Amino acid sequence: MAVIIGLLVGAVRARIGKRPFLIPDLHAIWLVLVAFIPQWAAFYLPLTRRAVTTEWAATALISSQAILLLFAWFNRRHRAFWVLGLGLILNLTVIVLNGGLMPISRETLTKLKLDAPITDWQMGSRVGGSKDILLSPAQTRLEWLSDRFVLPGWFPYKAAFSLGDLLIALGAIWLLWESGGLKMNKKPNQITS
């Protein structure tokens, strides 16, 4: 959703400024593709996401995010990547400190109104095929960095997110917002003529 919002605001900015929408040149794009493969298998592919063990999922998540951090470093000349990178570091820190998955409390899970009853989830277990692990606030290291924020009730989409997720969303929007303000001599990728 952050990318969609970013594309909209960037396009509007370009239109108002009578400039083309120019996406900055990104380095080492292949790193993102390599990084995403283990996460795709562990968290997104229906065939494997519930079959992988918690340990495998944790290893996939941490190694994947470490590679993404490298990608953010290679693209640090874009200011938005400092925000993206910081968000990633915050997420990676709380994930590493809590067994390799993002901690979430029972109270926060209740607010999401999941299909399975809350009692089905055991403390310390992975929540379905997700990146989250159910932990009490007392058990969670750096609890303020965990998935503790929930989208407002009137929002049609239910999600719990962390401070790191918020920074990542803001960084993505900022990168695309800047795309609406670039000039031709910065070697961008022009998508409108």
Added chain:
Amino acid sequence: MKSQLFNMSVKASRLNQQHVRAALAIGTLILFVLGAGAPMTGNH
């Protein structure tokens, strides 16, 4: 006439190249956000 056609095809291929690069950049950003983020959605 030939040069006009040639110029048009060069412009078209340049535009296509730019669109492909832009799509690749946006796709990369989407994957980055999906990979770096760890939100919990209400469908697990």
